Amino acid sequence: MGDVADKIAYFQAITGVEDADLCTEILAAHGWDLELAISVFTSQNHHPVTEYASEPTTSNTPPTSTNQPPAETGLIASGSGGPPGLAWKIITLPFSIISGSLGLISGAVGLGVWAAGGVLSYSLRMIGFNLGRNGESSSPLVSVSASAVEAMSFVNSFDRDFGSIRPSFIAEGFMDALQRSRHEFKLLFVYLHSPEHPDTPMFCERTLCNEALVAFINENFVAWGGSIRASEGFKMSNSLKASRFPFCAVVMAATNQRIALLQQVEGPKSPDELLTALQRVLEESAPVLVSARLEAEERRNNIRLREEQDAAYRAALEADQARERQRQEEQERQEREAAEAERKRKEEEEARERAAREAAEREAALAKMREEKLQSLGPEPAKGPDVTQVLVRFPTGERKERRFQCSTTIQSLYDYVDSLGCLEVEKFSLVSNFPRTVYGSEKLALSLKDAGLHPQASLFVELNS
Numbered sequence: 001m002g003d004v005a006d007k008i009a010y011f012q013a014i015t016g017v018e019d020a021d022l023c024t025e026i027l028a029a030h031g032w033d034l035e036l037a038i039s040v041f042t043s044q045n046h047h048p049v050t051e052y053a054s055e056p057t058t059s060n061t062p063p064t065s066t067n068q069p070p071a072e073t074g075l076i077a078s079g080s081g082g083p084p085g086l087a088w089k090i091i092t093l094p095f096s097i098i099s100g101s102l103g104l105i106s107g108a109v110g111l112g113v114w115a116a117g118g119v120l121s122y123s124l125r126m127i128g129f130n131l132g133r134n135g136e137s138s139s140p141l142v143s144v145s146a147s148a149v150e151a152m153s154f155v156n157s158f159d160r161d162f163g164s165i166r167p168s169f170i171a172e173g174f175m176d177a178l179q180r181s182r183h184e185f186k187l188l189f190v191y192l193h194s195p196e197h198p199d200t201p202m203f204c205e206r207t208l209c210n211e212a213l214v215a216f217i218n219e220n221f222v223a224w225g226g227s228i229r230a231s232e233g234f235k236m237s238n239s240l241k242a243s244r245f246p247f248c249a250v251v252m253a254a255t256n257q258r259i260a261l262l263q264q265v266e267g268p269k270s271p272d273e274l275l276t277a278l279q280r281v282l283e284e285s286a287p288v289l290v291s292a293r294l295e296a297e298e299r300r301n302n303i304r305l306r307e308e309q310d311a312a313y314r315a316a317l318e319a320d321q322a323r324e325r326q327r328q329e330e331q332e333r334q335e336r337e338a339a340e341a342e343r344k345r346k347e348e349e350e351a352r353e354r355a356a357r358e359a360a361e362r363e364a365a366l367a368k369m370r371e372e373k374l375q376s377l378g379p380e381p382a383k384g385p386d387v388t389q390v391l392v393r394f395p396t397g398e399r400k401e402r403r404f405q406c407s408t409t410i411q412s413l414y415d416y417v418d419s420l421g422c423l424e425v426e427k428f429s430l431v432s433n434f435p436r437t438v439y440g441s442e443k444l445a446l447s448l449k450d451a452g453l454h455p456q457a458s459l460f461v462e463l464n465s
């Protein structure tokens with residue numbers, strides 16, 4: 001904190017000293033080192049009070065305090081430092097009023113500038129502008145909160161100074177650690193570390209690093225630690241109203257983003273004393289933790305049941321949809337097959353009708369052709385010297401006989417055979433035996449007399465392949 005007014009305001013909030021001039025003198029005497037001034041002031045302020053020094057303040061708030069109205073800081077905490085003497089207050093009252101007013105105004109202005117700067121910086125980072133200290137663009141790093149960096153720095157520093165046998169401090173910010181304890185249904189053990197306090201090394205080595213105490217804390221609590229020289233540790237010392245160090249507290253998450261302070265232990269304590277205090281608060285808070293765990297388990301079971309019911313409903317719906325699709329596909333397949341069968345039936349019926357029609361047409365054409373050929377033959381002549389008697393034998397053994405004029409051509413004999421309708425084929429030949437003579441197309445124009453068939457002839461029909 002670089003602003004003098006802010007340092008004075010924080011010093012007043014921690015120590016309870018209302019006189020701004022006195023705070024200024026104390027801070028100036030310690031080189032404006034806020035942490036050193038607070039540490040020296042709190043240790044010197046409590047030494048004259050023998051009873052208070054021998055019995056550090058320990059307040060115990062039952063778990064049901066989560067339903068009590070929380071303080072404006074978001075914590076239910078108690079304890080503060082003692083104010084200076086009455087005579088000094090009366091002497092410095094006018095200056096206190098003026099200086100306090102100026103300090104309040106300066107603090108409000110500084111807080112507003114700090115908040116505006118933070119919002120502007122965050123907005124620039126969100127739109128891609130990440131500027132370094134000199135205004136140069138710097139490459140984005142892994143997103144780690146400042147509170148997490150401070151927590152990791154505290155853990156590393158503690159390990160370096162006192163070894164690795166310690167509570168398993170979470171390397172996260174305070175609110176993250178609080179949420180972790182809430183999810184694990186445990187209380188949060190808080191240790192505020194004051195490096196300059198004379199009681200700190202002895203407390204850390206003999207109490208906080210005691211193996212039995214460490215095992216108990218790690219098993220039953222989520223542990224978080226912070227140095228009051230760091231930003232978040234300093235803010236937590238203000239919120240928890242830490243008036244003496246070493247300082248330990250047990251807190252838990254309450255409603256409306258509040259924090260319930262269940263136990264605080266200030267000043268040096270032996271491992272047994274701190275263990276007894278932690279056991280007592282753990283026993284008192286057990287019903288609340290068990291109830292919260294059961295409620296969470298019930299919520300998880302309800303969610304799992306709803307998910308299972310939703311999954312079963314979706315599976316049943318998908319099965320119904322699959323069956324409906326299968327039914328529709330089967331119905332469409334049957335409709336396609338029926339349509340195809342109907343199409344084939346119609347085609348076959350049309351083919352039969354066309355074949356019957358064509359056959360009828362052919363038959364009609366043949367009948368017409370026979371009739372025309374029969375008409376072309378004229379009436380059968382009577383017997384006479386110019387009349388030839390012709391006998392025609394068919395492959396079936398049937399015989400037909402007719403008289404023709406000897407001048408009639410061989411073509412007329414073919415027309416006569418066609419007009420009888422005794423053959424199913426159109427191509428045939430008239431053949432005579434002894435000697436075998438075929439009266440083919442080259443002899444169609446010959447007369448019966450010229451062909452040697454007068455006065456009588458016997459011919460048989462030979463089908464052409």
